[in-house]
Amino acid sequence: AQSVSQHNHHVILSEAASLELGCNYSYGGTVNLFWYVQYPGQHLQLLLKYFSGDPLVKGIKGFEAEFIKSKFSFNLRKPSVQWSDTAEYFCAVKPQTGGYNKLIFGAGTRLAVHP
């Protein structure tokens, strides 16, 4: 069965530190890839997405993610985090071929940024 793995459940950083959140998926076919963010007390929002083309995609608030097909990975990065980036981050994959074409979410990574 398809699955999405996020390597870190909790990450604690100081402001201005660099961020990289890992995401790997298990599916051999074509996929669309997403990162969602949930700020405290708010609903889930789309941070960025990859459908095709340049594997380095840029999202809102200075976030970017790189799709590496050979590694089945879609890691999220930000060069310098801010306190306001404190949130939970979810990687999600949507297979484009085969019988199951629904969003599959990872378990989430809770990021805390300290001033």
Added chain:
Amino acid sequence: SAVISQKPSRDICQRGTSLTIQCQVDSQVTMMFWYRQQPGQSLTLIATANQGSEATYESGFVIDKFPISRPNLTFSTLTVSNMSPEDSSIYLCSSGAVKRDEQFFGPGTRLTVL
């Protein structure tokens, strides 16, 4: 993007009762979905709400426990029936457009079953 609202935002219910959650989208959408997010876990898809026909349930979820209605392209309800403490969770409504392959999420309904 679509703006999604849910009612109620939270509720505390007694074991054995049922709760119906409403989801309203501000525009007509092709797809509507219901998810569950249990404490400390990721989002799990319960079912796809189909307009004009029965919902399509994911493995492990059944219509008797989670009946769903979708009377039109902007509205859906999810009922959590015969609740037990294990049903305590956040229930999220989501909508999407097939062409754009994006999904938007409501604020969620936080359910606690005593």
